[in-house]
Amino acid sequence: MxxxxxxxxxxxxxxxxxxxxxxxxxxxxxxxxxxxxxxxxxVEAFDHYFTQNYLEFVRERIQGRLMRLMEKEQKEGLTDEERQLKEGFIQYTYVDIPHHAKKVERAKEITRGPEFYEVEKLEWALNAFREVMEFISISYYPASINFYPVESNLNVYRPWVSEDLFRAPHDRDVxxxxxxxxxxxxxxxxxxxxxxxxxxxxxxxxxxxxxxxxxxxxxxxxxxxxxxxxxxxxxxxxxxxxxxxxxxxxxxxxxxxxxxxxxxxxxxxxxxxxxxxxxxxxxxxxxxxxxxxNDKLHTERVNELPIPDFDGMPFDKYFVPDKILPYLGTRGCYWGKCTFCDHGAGYIDQYRAKHADRIIEELKEMKEKYQAKHILFTDESFPPALFRKLPPMMIDAKLDLFWTTLIRFEESLLDPECWEMAAKSGCRSLYFGLESANERIIKLVKKDTKIDVAIKNLNEAKRVGIWSHVMGFFGFPSETQEEAEDTRRFLLDNQDIIHSVEMYFFVLYKHAPVWDMMEETKIDVQVNPEHDLALDYYYTPENGLSIPEAMQRYQQFYRDDYDPWALRVNAREHVYLYITHFGTNDLPQLYVRNHPESQTQMAPEVIL
Structure with a gap:
């Protein structure tokens, strides 16, 4: 057996x-x-958070921690931080649990049903979740537990320090x-x-x-x-x-x-x-x-693998009204050159792709078995050959699916018909890795992006109704302020063909090829022996933006320049569903600038 x-x-x-x-x-x-x-x-945890049973449990936790602080205050006094925490606990003991439980149950109903597509209601629901997460977080102080974006952190226990991983399971408070x-x-x-x-x-x-x-x-x-x-x-x-x-x-x-x-x-x-x-x-x-x-290693033969088996997954608990199924057409990255990327460390062999006809068969089987029309290609970067070849086959097979994926800006994708076929096959959004718009930095990161090609790709995507999300970062080692400005200017100058933007600051990952470029980038890496599970490192450059300066650039972008792209709904999958539902990449209702706060607030009686 x-x-x-x-x-x-x-x-x-x-x-x-x-x-x-x-x-x-x-x-x-x-x-x-x-x-x-x-x-x-x-997903079961998020569903569990938003129940009356769990919220009552959280209030009991707060009351218990409050009692311990009050006992300590009588015996030996409290620190300033403990006094502030005690006051916070006191305030949260008065939270109206039935009211908030009713709100989040209603919010779950909105995110999982047809009202999802009424953006005012969806925004209200997401805010209801976040409000309750603040209540949950205080009970685990100093931990910060979030709904979306997923940035939860226990704070006092660091996942990159092994001893913290061993100590954390003994601390019920946090x-x-x-x-x-x-x-x-x-x-x-x-x-x-x-x-x-x-x-x-x-x-x-x-x-x-x-x-x-x-x-x-x-x-x-x-x-x-x-x-x-x-x-x-x-x-x-x-x-x-x-x-x-x-x-x-x-x-x-x-x-x-x-x-x-x-x-x-x-x-x-x-x-x-x-x-x-x-x-x-x-x-x-x-x-x-x-x-x-063990010395023995095994690499999967992707064309011999069965289709993913989702039987037993709790589809009724995901915070979406329509099923979205992830799917891999390839493993590894067809490009495999980017010096900032560490994804290759997860594979023995790099790039392997399924045959296009097999992909068609598997997509058809998944659609029929799970009654799902939304596919999320989770390939590290969708190959241009597949982007050209697959859509006509999807159309001929009458798959009637929607799909989205990550992709590079590619000179081989300039043919307008290629984009028309992609849109006709159901492609509704693409996530482009720009990284930088400065020629020297582009060469250093080995992305080999041509800026004129990027603009043509973005124009074609917009023309056929595909949503374009552009990702980049500031502060690749040796990048100057002027070079960083090239990226900022590219985004601002092309905002009419860029639907959403995601910027960050450069992170030096443990397994990234940039480690082989130390002479070229001239950075001094600081390795802390205590951080024995670190996957990224702090460094100081001989010239160019330091990490604090790159972080400042990133913060300034979101403070001063992000307004054209500020969305009321931030989850990629939520935006993807809006595009497929309304059949257009022109969705002004999603942008904050088109909806002053006074217009987006809904009276509780309307929602409840």
Whole structure:
């Protein structure tokens, strides 16, 4: 009898669509006859937050912390910070729980139903969620727990410091993931009785929740084999392998790189009582106490993989009115040259693509099986060859789908007919990686973007009704203020063909190729030994923008220049649904500038 597997996706991630990791793993496990249960605890947590039961629990937490502070005040006095915290707790004990519970239940109804497309109501709903998240956050002070954007942080516990990851599961005052584990994860384990639990940690903000879950599960259920995997644990595999404490307290094994067949082999080895030394991509601790890194590696053959299996995903809990399914046509990046990017560290081999006819077959099957018309291609960068080839095939197959993806500005995509076919096939929004509009910086980051080509791509996208979102950053090592200004000016000068913008400041990632350009960029990297799980580093440049100056540039942009792009609805998936619903990339109702605050506020009686 096959061992039963439970796959867990922990907070924090956007609650608008499933993350592809669990359905991809489940498809191969189930194909091999292994019973598999999927638990998207991320979206279940957000759904759980917005209930009267949980809000009453939060008020009890606040009252409990208040009582402890008052007792301490009588015995030994309070610090200034503690006195301020006590006053905050006192104020929040008077929160009208039934009123706010009613608001967020109504807000969930709006985001999951046809009223979603009435932007005033949607904006009201999102603000209702954020208001309640402030109430939740105060109960876990000094943690900051957010709805969207996903920027939750325990603050006193840093996910890039291993000792903090080990200490956090013991602090009920601050670590919200302890309560989520007890209220959402334990009941699922008790009901399903899995033999193996896999925790997928795909993003840095999930590391704290994932490691908290792992340690608590490992302690409460010592007979369950706990394994972790995902892009982040893969990037940290060398550091984790040096710390046996992870394998003693958090998990039994770590699956690096792609995990589909590696996880199948792990389950089979556990079932047969075989040593784990033959399981590909595995890091584990043997009976002698030695951490073993298996030499055997496995790269998935993408054309032989089954379609993602979403059975068991809680589609009714995502904060959208229509299903959005993620899908990968390729693995790795066809370009693979960008010096700022560290995504390649998640793969053994870089770029592999499915055959176009297979993509068509799988999209058709997914649409029919899950009754979904919205596809999110999660490819790291959609290949131009596929952008040209796939749309005519989608049209001929009468797929009748909508889709969106990340893409580069490409000189091979100048043919107007190519864009017309993309729009006709259902492409409704594209996320362009500009990075910089300065020629020298473009060469340094090896993006090879031609600015005139970028403008032509943007014009074509707008002409055919495709929404263009442009992303960039300030402060690539050696970039001057004047060079940064080129990027700012490009955005401002072309705002009529750019629908939305996302700017940031450059971050020096651990595995990015820019590390091989130290002589060229002339930066001095500061490595803090305490930050043993750091995925990015602070540095000082010999010339050009420092990190504080790049951050100031980024802040000034959002303060002084962002007004033309300020949206009332910020989630990418929400904007995508608006475009598909209204059938146009001209959506003035989404912009803040077109709706003064006095006009966007709705009376409570209208909503409730």
């Amino acid at each position: 096959n061992k039963k597997v439970m796959l867990i996706f922990p907070p924090e991630w956007v609650p608008t669509a499933p993350y592809l990791a669990l359905p991809s793993l489940a498809a191969v496990l189930r194909q091999n006859g292994i019973p598999t249960v999927l638990k998207d605890i991320n 670590n919200i993931y302890i309560d989520l584990c007890e209220r959402l994860v334990y009941p699922a384990i008790d009901e399903e009785q899995p033999d193996v639990i896999g925790i997928s940690i795909g993003t840095p903000v999930q590391l704290m929740a994932g490691m908290t879950f792992a340690q608590l599960i490992r302690k409460k259920y010592p007979d369950i084999h706990v394994t972790v995997g995902g892009n982040i644990t893969t990037r940290l595999k060398d550091e984790i392998a040096k710390k046996p404490k992870f394998f003693d307290r958090a998990f039994h094994s770590l699956v690096a790189y792609e995990g589909e067949h590696a996880l199948v082999e792990l389950v089979r080895a556990l079932e047969d009582g075989r040593p784990l030394s033959d399981v590909p991509n595995l890091i584990w601790k043997d009976e002698t106490g030695q951490v073993r890194v």
